[in-house]
Amino acid sequence: MHIDDIEVIAVVGGKGTRLYPLSLNISKPIIDMCNIAVLTRMLEPLVNQGCRKITLASKGYDNTAQLNKYFKDGEAFFSRLGINTKEEFRYQPNYADKGSADSVRYCMDYYNIKDEILVIGGDNIANIDLKGLISWHRKKNALLTVVLKELDAEEDVTQFGVAEADGDLKIHRFVEKPRAEEAPSRLINAGIYLFSPDIIEIFKEMGDRVRDIGGDVMPYLTQKGYPVYGYLLNGYWTDVGSPGRFLRTTLDILHGKIKNVVVLEHNVDENRWIHPTTLTRNSGLARVNLGEHVLIGRECTIGDGVKIKDSSIGHTCIIGENSIIENSVIMSFVNIGKNVRLNGCILGRFTTVEDGSVIDADLNVDYPGDPLERVPVIGGGGVRIVKNSIIGPWKRVAPIKESYRILSTGKFVELGMDGENIYFTNK
Structure with missing residues:
Protein backbone atom coordinates (compact mmCIF):
# COMPACT_ATOMS: atom_id res chain seq x y z
CA MET A 1 0.00 0.00 0.00
CA HIS A 2 1.28 3.44 -0.95
CA ILE A 3 0.89 6.64 1.07
CA ASP A 4 -1.80 7.82 -1.34
CA ASP A 5 -3.92 4.85 -0.23
CA ILE A 6 -3.97 6.07 3.36
CA GLU A 7 -7.27 7.62 4.43
CA VAL A 8 -6.80 10.83 6.41
CA ILE A 9 -9.62 11.76 8.78
CA ALA A 10 -9.23 15.21 10.33
CA VAL A 11 -11.38 15.34 13.47
CA VAL A 12 -12.18 19.04 13.75
CA GLY A 13 -15.40 19.15 15.73
CA GLY A 14 -14.17 21.07 18.78
CA LYS A 15 -15.48 24.50 19.78
CA GLY A 16 -12.04 26.09 20.08
CA THR A 17 -12.76 27.82 23.38
CA ARG A 18 -9.06 27.93 24.30
CA LEU A 19 -8.58 30.35 21.40
CA TYR A 20 -11.36 32.73 22.45
CA PRO A 21 -11.94 35.43 21.30
CA LEU A 22 -10.40 34.49 17.92
CA SER A 23 -12.79 31.56 17.46
CA LEU A 24 -15.97 33.32 18.61
CA ASN A 25 -17.24 34.02 15.10
CA ILE A 26 -15.09 31.78 12.92
CA SER A 27 -14.58 28.03 13.03
CA LYS A 28 -11.21 27.22 14.60
CA PRO A 29 -9.88 25.16 11.64
CA ILE A 30 -10.19 28.12 9.26
CA ILE A 31 -8.59 30.79 11.43
CA ASP A 32 -5.69 32.12 9.37
CA MET A 33 -2.14 31.11 10.20
CA CYS A 34 0.23 33.05 7.93
CA ASN A 35 -2.83 33.99 5.84
CA ILE A 36 -3.85 30.37 5.23
CA ALA A 37 -6.41 28.36 7.25
CA VAL A 38 -4.77 26.60 10.18
CA LEU A 39 -6.26 23.27 9.01
CA THR A 40 -4.37 23.73 5.75
CA ARG A 41 -1.19 24.07 7.78
CA MET A 42 -2.03 20.75 9.46
CA LEU A 43 -2.73 18.96 6.20
CA GLU A 44 0.19 20.38 4.20
CA PRO A 45 2.90 18.09 5.66
CA LEU A 46 0.72 15.04 4.99
CA VAL A 47 -0.31 15.97 1.46
CA ASN A 48 3.24 16.96 0.52
CA GLN A 49 4.27 13.40 1.42
CA GLY A 50 1.59 11.81 -0.74
CA CYS A 51 -1.74 11.71 1.13
CA ARG A 52 -4.70 12.43 -1.14
CA LYS A 53 -7.81 10.93 0.53
CA ILE A 54 -9.06 13.44 3.08
CA THR A 55 -12.25 13.48 5.14
CA LEU A 56 -13.09 16.48 7.31
CA ALA A 57 -14.99 15.21 10.33
CA SER A 58 -16.79 18.12 11.93
CA LYS A 59 -20.21 18.40 13.49
CA GLY A 60 -22.80 21.11 13.83
CA TYR A 61 -24.06 23.64 11.32
CA ASP A 62 -21.58 26.44 11.99
CA ASN A 63 -18.41 24.35 11.85
CA THR A 64 -19.36 22.24 8.86
CA ALA A 65 -20.88 25.07 6.82
CA GLN A 66 -17.79 27.23 7.27
CA LEU A 67 -15.42 24.36 6.46
CA ASN A 68 -17.40 23.42 3.37
CA LYS A 69 -17.51 27.01 2.17
CA TYR A 70 -13.75 27.41 2.65
CA PHE A 71 -12.45 24.11 1.26
CA LYS A 72 -15.33 23.01 -0.99
CA ASP A 73 -14.14 19.87 -2.82
CA GLY A 74 -10.47 20.57 -2.10
CA GLU A 75 -9.53 21.52 -5.67
CA ALA A 76 -8.10 24.91 -4.68
CA PHE A 77 -6.26 23.34 -1.74
CA PHE A 78 -4.51 20.79 -3.95
CA SER A 79 -3.90 23.34 -6.72
CA ARG A 80 -2.15 25.74 -4.34
CA LEU A 81 0.32 22.96 -3.53
CA GLY A 82 0.84 22.16 -7.22
CA ILE A 83 -0.91 18.80 -6.96
CA ASN A 84 -3.08 17.38 -9.73
CA THR A 85 -5.45 14.76 -8.37
CA LYS A 86 -8.93 13.42 -8.97
CA GLU A 87 -9.51 13.02 -5.25
CA GLU A 88 -12.01 15.34 -3.56
CA PHE A 89 -12.43 16.35 0.07
CA ARG A 90 -15.20 14.49 1.85
CA TYR A 91 -17.18 15.67 4.85
CA GLN A 92 -18.81 13.96 7.79
CA PRO A 93 -22.58 13.97 7.19
CA ASN A 94 -24.97 15.71 9.56
CA TYR A 95 -24.30 13.41 12.49
CA ALA A 96 -24.00 14.49 16.14
CA ASP A 97 -21.05 12.30 17.06
CA LYS A 98 -20.23 11.61 20.70
CA GLY A 99 -16.51 12.28 20.31
CA SER A 100 -13.48 11.74 18.09
CA ALA A 101 -13.70 7.94 17.96
CA ASP A 102 -17.42 7.97 17.21
CA SER A 103 -16.72 10.45 14.41
CA VAL A 104 -14.04 8.17 12.92
CA ARG A 105 -16.33 5.15 13.24
CA TYR A 106 -19.19 6.93 11.50
CA CYS A 107 -17.01 8.19 8.63
CA MET A 108 -15.45 4.75 8.12
CA ASP A 109 -18.89 3.21 7.89
CA TYR A 110 -20.44 5.96 5.73
CA TYR A 111 -17.61 6.00 3.19
CA ASN A 112 -16.92 2.25 3.41
CA ILE A 113 -13.27 2.86 4.34
CA LYS A 114 -11.28 -0.38 4.39
CA ASP A 115 -7.72 0.96 4.27
CA GLU A 116 -5.44 2.18 7.03
CA ILE A 117 -6.69 5.40 8.61
CA LEU A 118 -4.53 8.30 9.73
CA VAL A 119 -6.47 10.40 12.24
CA ILE A 120 -5.35 13.91 13.12
CA GLY A 121 -6.87 16.30 15.63
CA GLY A 122 -7.66 19.94 15.14
CA ASP A 123 -4.88 21.37 17.28
CA ASN A 124 -1.61 19.83 16.10
CA ILE A 125 0.94 20.60 13.39
CA ALA A 126 3.73 18.07 12.98
CA ASN A 127 6.69 17.22 10.79
CA ILE A 128 6.03 13.52 10.72
CA ASP A 129 7.81 10.96 8.55
CA LEU A 130 4.81 9.11 7.13
CA LYS A 131 6.87 6.34 5.54
CA GLY A 132 8.54 5.72 8.87
CA LEU A 133 5.22 5.72 10.73
CA ILE A 134 3.56 3.33 8.30
CA SER A 135 6.58 1.01 8.23
CA TRP A 136 6.69 0.88 12.06
CA HIS A 137 2.95 0.29 12.29
CA ARG A 138 3.12 -2.67 9.92
CA LYS A 139 6.31 -4.09 11.39
CA LYS A 140 4.63 -4.25 14.80
CA ASN A 141 1.37 -5.54 13.31
CA ALA A 142 -0.28 -2.86 15.41
CA LEU A 143 -3.99 -2.28 15.61
CA LEU A 144 -3.25 1.29 16.65
CA THR A 145 -0.05 3.31 16.53
CA VAL A 146 -0.04 6.52 18.55
CA VAL A 147 2.44 9.22 17.58
CA LEU A 148 4.40 10.23 20.67
CA LYS A 149 6.53 13.30 21.34
CA GLU A 150 9.18 13.29 24.06
CA LEU A 151 9.09 16.57 25.95
CA ASP A 152 12.25 18.20 27.21
CA ALA A 153 12.85 18.27 30.96
CA GLU A 154 11.75 21.91 31.28
CA GLU A 155 8.46 21.36 29.43
CA ASP A 156 5.21 20.73 31.28
CA VAL A 157 3.73 17.24 30.79
CA THR A 158 0.71 17.90 32.99
CA GLN A 159 -1.37 19.29 30.11
CA PHE A 160 -1.15 16.11 28.02
CA GLY A 161 -1.86 12.41 27.96
CA VAL A 162 1.37 10.65 28.96
CA ALA A 163 2.26 7.13 27.79
CA GLU A 164 3.54 4.25 29.86
CA ALA A 165 5.44 2.13 27.34
CA ASP A 166 8.10 -0.57 27.35
CA GLY A 167 11.44 -0.46 25.54
CA ASP A 168 9.78 -1.55 22.31
CA LEU A 169 7.27 1.32 22.65
CA LYS A 170 4.37 -1.03 23.25
CA ILE A 171 1.90 1.09 25.17
CA HIS A 172 0.45 -0.34 28.38
CA ARG A 173 -1.58 2.69 29.42
CA PHE A 174 -2.01 6.44 29.14
CA VAL A 175 -2.26 8.76 32.12
CA GLU A 176 -4.33 11.81 31.21
CA LYS A 177 -2.95 15.14 32.49
CA PRO A 178 -1.01 13.64 35.42
CA ARG A 179 0.68 15.51 38.20
CA ALA A 180 4.32 16.02 37.28
CA GLU A 181 5.52 13.55 39.92
CA GLU A 182 3.03 10.91 38.73
CA ALA A 183 3.83 11.06 35.01
CA PRO A 184 5.06 7.61 33.88
CA SER A 185 7.35 9.12 31.21
CA ARG A 186 8.04 12.25 29.15
CA LEU A 187 6.25 10.71 26.14
CA ILE A 188 3.06 12.62 25.36
CA ASN A 189 0.21 11.81 23.01
CA ALA A 190 0.77 14.02 19.94
CA GLY A 191 -2.84 13.63 18.77
CA ILE A 192 -1.99 11.66 15.61
CA TYR A 193 -3.14 8.06 15.22
CA LEU A 194 -2.68 5.33 12.61
CA PHE A 195 -5.42 2.68 12.78
CA SER A 196 -5.48 -0.64 10.99
CA PRO A 197 -8.74 -1.28 9.11
CA ASP A 198 -9.61 -3.96 11.68
CA ILE A 199 -10.44 -1.19 14.14
CA ILE A 200 -13.96 -1.15 12.71
CA GLU A 201 -14.52 -4.59 14.27
CA ILE A 202 -13.33 -3.29 17.63
CA PHE A 203 -15.74 -0.39 17.32
CA LYS A 204 -18.55 -2.91 16.86
CA GLU A 205 -17.27 -4.83 19.87
CA MET A 206 -17.29 -1.67 22.00
CA GLY A 207 -20.79 -0.61 20.96
CA ASP A 208 -21.98 2.61 22.62
CA ARG A 209 -18.64 3.01 24.41
CA VAL A 210 -17.07 4.32 21.19
CA ARG A 211 -16.77 7.98 22.05
CA ASP A 212 -13.32 9.53 22.44
CA ILE A 213 -10.08 8.06 21.09
CA GLY A 214 -7.95 9.04 24.08
CA GLY A 215 -10.58 8.65 26.77
CA ASP A 216 -12.35 5.48 25.63
CA VAL A 217 -10.74 3.59 22.75
CA MET A 218 -7.10 3.60 23.86
CA PRO A 219 -7.88 2.45 27.44
CA TYR A 220 -10.11 -0.31 26.04
CA LEU A 221 -7.44 -1.53 23.62
CA THR A 222 -4.62 -1.54 26.17
CA GLN A 223 -6.73 -3.21 28.87
CA LYS A 224 -7.79 -5.94 26.44
CA GLY A 225 -4.21 -6.53 25.33
CA TYR A 226 -4.59 -5.41 21.73
CA PRO A 227 -1.32 -4.36 20.03
CA VAL A 228 -1.05 -0.62 20.65
CA TYR A 229 2.34 0.91 19.92
CA GLY A 230 3.92 4.33 20.05
CA TYR A 231 5.90 5.93 17.25
CA LEU A 232 8.43 8.49 18.40
CA LEU A 233 8.23 11.79 16.54
CA ASN A 234 11.67 13.34 16.21
CA GLY A 235 10.62 16.29 14.05
CA TYR A 236 8.63 19.42 14.76
CA TRP A 237 5.39 19.16 16.74
CA THR A 238 3.18 21.77 18.30
CA ASP A 239 -0.27 22.24 19.76
CA VAL A 240 -1.81 25.37 18.21
CA GLY A 241 -4.99 25.37 20.28
CA SER A 242 -4.07 28.28 22.57
CA PRO A 243 -3.06 31.87 21.70
CA GLY A 244 0.52 31.49 22.93
CA ARG A 245 1.09 28.33 20.95
CA PHE A 246 -0.71 29.77 17.92
CA LEU A 247 1.62 32.78 17.91
CA ARG A 248 4.72 30.65 18.47
CA THR A 249 3.81 28.36 15.58
CA THR A 250 3.19 31.32 13.27
CA LEU A 251 6.67 32.65 14.05
CA ASP A 252 8.14 29.18 13.52
CA ILE A 253 6.61 29.10 10.03
CA LEU A 254 8.08 32.51 9.25
CA HIS A 255 11.46 31.28 10.48
CA GLY A 256 11.27 28.16 8.28
CA LYS A 257 11.28 25.70 11.16
CA ILE A 258 8.45 23.49 9.88
CA LYS A 259 9.34 21.21 7.00
CA ASN A 260 6.67 20.80 4.30
CA VAL A 261 4.86 23.96 5.45
CA VAL A 262 5.54 26.92 3.19
CA VAL A 263 4.63 30.59 2.90
CA LEU A 264 3.23 31.12 -0.58
CA GLU A 265 3.21 34.84 -1.14
CA HIS A 266 5.41 37.10 -3.23
CA ASN A 267 9.00 36.75 -2.03
CA VAL A 268 10.83 40.04 -1.64
CA ASP A 269 13.78 38.00 -0.41
CA GLU A 270 14.42 34.82 1.56
CA ASN A 271 12.76 36.01 4.77
CA ARG A 272 10.14 38.50 3.59
CA TRP A 273 6.91 37.75 1.75
CA ILE A 274 4.96 40.79 0.51
CA HIS A 275 2.01 40.55 -1.86
CA PRO A 276 2.58 42.50 -5.13
CA THR A 277 -0.57 44.60 -4.65
CA THR A 278 0.76 45.85 -1.32
CA LEU A 279 4.12 46.69 -2.86
CA THR A 280 2.40 48.65 -5.64
CA ARG A 281 0.05 50.46 -3.27
CA ASN A 282 2.96 51.58 -1.06
CA SER A 283 5.59 52.46 -3.71
CA GLY A 284 7.60 49.38 -2.91
CA LEU A 285 7.51 50.09 0.85
CA ALA A 286 10.52 52.37 0.45
CA ARG A 287 9.61 54.39 3.55
CA VAL A 288 8.77 51.37 5.70
CA ASN A 289 11.34 49.66 7.92
CA LEU A 290 10.89 45.95 7.20
CA GLY A 291 12.84 43.54 9.36
CA GLU A 292 13.24 39.85 8.64
CA HIS A 293 10.57 37.15 8.84
CA VAL A 294 7.67 39.35 7.73
CA LEU A 295 4.58 38.31 5.76
CA ILE A 296 2.15 40.94 4.43
CA GLY A 297 -0.98 40.03 2.47
CA ARG A 298 -2.95 41.68 -0.33
CA GLU A 299 -3.92 45.35 -0.67
CA CYS A 300 -2.50 46.64 2.61
CA THR A 301 -1.77 50.33 3.17
CA ILE A 302 1.25 51.05 5.36
CA GLY A 303 2.23 54.52 6.56
CA ASP A 304 5.64 56.14 6.50
CA GLY A 305 8.02 55.24 9.31
CA VAL A 306 6.25 51.98 10.20
CA LYS A 307 8.54 49.25 11.58
CA ILE A 308 7.60 45.59 11.17
CA LYS A 309 9.59 42.49 12.05
CA ASP A 310 8.85 38.86 12.93
CA SER A 311 5.16 39.31 12.17
CA SER A 312 2.35 38.11 9.93
CA ILE A 313 -0.01 40.73 8.49
CA GLY A 314 -3.28 39.70 6.83
CA HIS A 315 -5.09 41.12 3.80
CA THR A 316 -6.53 44.63 3.40
CA CYS A 317 -5.01 46.05 6.57
CA ILE A 318 -4.32 49.74 7.20
CA ILE A 319 -1.33 50.65 9.38
CA GLY A 320 -0.78 54.27 10.41
CA GLU A 321 2.46 56.23 10.39
CA ASN A 322 5.28 55.42 12.82
CA SER A 323 3.61 52.36 14.29
CA ILE A 324 5.76 49.43 15.44
CA ILE A 325 4.74 45.78 15.03
CA GLU A 326 6.95 43.00 16.40
CA ASN A 327 6.42 39.28 17.09
CA SER A 328 2.72 39.60 16.33
CA VAL A 329 -0.13 38.24 14.23
CA ILE A 330 -2.42 40.78 12.56
CA MET A 331 -5.38 39.16 10.81
CA SER A 332 -7.20 40.58 7.78
CA PHE A 333 -9.21 43.85 7.73
CA VAL A 334 -7.45 45.31 10.76
CA ASN A 335 -7.01 49.09 11.10
CA ILE A 336 -4.05 50.29 13.16
CA GLY A 337 -3.68 54.00 13.93
CA LYS A 338 -0.59 56.17 14.13
CA ASN A 339 2.15 55.68 16.73
CA VAL A 340 0.74 52.34 17.88
CA ARG A 341 3.07 49.76 19.45
CA LEU A 342 2.22 46.07 19.10
CA ASN A 343 4.44 43.36 20.53
CA GLY A 344 3.76 39.67 21.07
CA CYS A 345 0.03 40.01 20.44
CA ILE A 346 -2.72 38.70 18.17
CA LEU A 347 -5.32 40.99 16.57
CA GLY A 348 -8.33 39.19 15.12
CA ARG A 349 -10.21 40.20 11.98
CA PHE A 350 -11.89 43.62 11.80
CA THR A 351 -10.12 44.95 14.89
CA THR A 352 -9.43 48.70 15.13
CA VAL A 353 -6.59 50.01 17.30
CA GLU A 354 -6.62 53.79 17.56
CA ASP A 355 -3.66 56.20 17.70
CA GLY A 356 -1.06 55.94 20.43
CA SER A 357 -2.22 52.62 21.86
CA VAL A 358 0.13 49.96 23.23
CA ILE A 359 -0.62 46.23 23.19
CA ASP A 360 2.46 44.50 24.55
CA ALA A 361 3.08 41.04 26.00
CA ASP A 362 6.29 42.22 27.64
CA LEU A 363 4.82 44.91 29.87
CA ASN A 364 5.76 44.31 33.48
CA VAL A 365 2.62 42.79 34.98
CA ASP A 366 2.67 40.50 38.02
CA TYR A 367 0.26 37.64 37.26
CA PRO A 368 0.69 33.91 38.03
CA GLY A 369 -0.14 32.73 34.52
CA ASP A 370 1.59 30.43 32.05
CA PRO A 371 4.48 32.50 30.59
CA LEU A 372 3.77 31.09 27.12
CA GLU A 373 0.24 32.47 27.33
CA ARG A 374 1.24 36.09 28.05
CA VAL A 375 -0.06 36.90 24.56
CA GLY A 410 -16.18 28.40 32.96
CA LYS A 411 -12.65 28.82 31.62
CA PHE A 412 -12.26 32.57 31.92
CA VAL A 413 -12.40 35.35 34.50
CA GLU A 414 -13.84 38.78 33.75
CA LEU A 415 -11.40 41.64 34.30
CA GLY A 416 -13.85 44.39 33.46
CA MET A 417 -16.07 45.95 30.82
CA ASP A 418 -16.49 49.29 29.13
CA GLY A 419 -19.21 50.50 26.79
CA GLU A 420 -18.01 48.27 23.95
CA ASN A 421 -15.75 45.48 25.18
CA ILE A 422 -15.28 42.77 27.77
CA TYR A 423 -11.76 42.24 29.13
CA PHE A 424 -11.00 38.76 30.44
CA THR A 425 -8.25 36.22 31.11
CA ASN A 426 -7.75 32.51 31.73
CA LYS A 427 -8.73 31.07 35.10
Missing part, protein backbone atom coordinates in the same frame (compact mmCIF):
# COMPACT_ATOMS: atom_id res chain seq x y z
CA PRO A 376 -2.70 39.69 24.52
CA VAL A 377 -5.53 38.71 22.17
CA ILE A 378 -8.08 41.05 20.61
CA GLY A 379 -10.89 39.50 18.57
CA GLY A 380 -14.45 38.40 18.12
CA GLY A 381 -15.25 40.79 15.27
CA GLY A 382 -15.31 44.58 15.30
CA VAL A 383 -13.42 45.30 18.52
CA ARG A 384 -12.29 48.93 18.87
CA ILE A 385 -9.38 49.84 21.12
CA VAL A 386 -9.64 53.57 21.84
CA LYS A 387 -6.81 56.11 21.66
CA ASN A 388 -3.85 55.74 24.00
CA SER A 389 -5.06 52.46 25.49
CA ILE A 390 -2.54 50.17 27.19
CA ILE A 391 -3.18 46.43 27.13
CA GLY A 392 -0.65 44.13 28.73
CA PRO A 393 0.02 40.40 29.00
CA TRP A 394 -2.61 37.71 29.57
CA LYS A 395 -5.47 40.04 28.62
CA ARG A 396 -8.10 39.15 26.05
CA VAL A 397 -10.64 41.58 24.59
CA ALA A 398 -13.93 40.80 22.82
CA PRO A 399 -17.20 42.60 22.00
CA ILE A 400 -19.35 43.04 25.09
CA LYS A 401 -22.21 41.17 23.39
CA GLU A 402 -20.11 37.99 23.65
CA SER A 403 -19.77 38.24 27.46
CA TYR A 404 -22.18 35.47 28.39
CA ARG A 405 -20.82 33.09 25.78
CA ILE A 406 -17.26 33.62 27.00
CA LEU A 407 -17.90 33.46 30.74
CA SER A 408 -20.36 30.54 30.54
CA THR A 409 -17.51 28.25 29.42
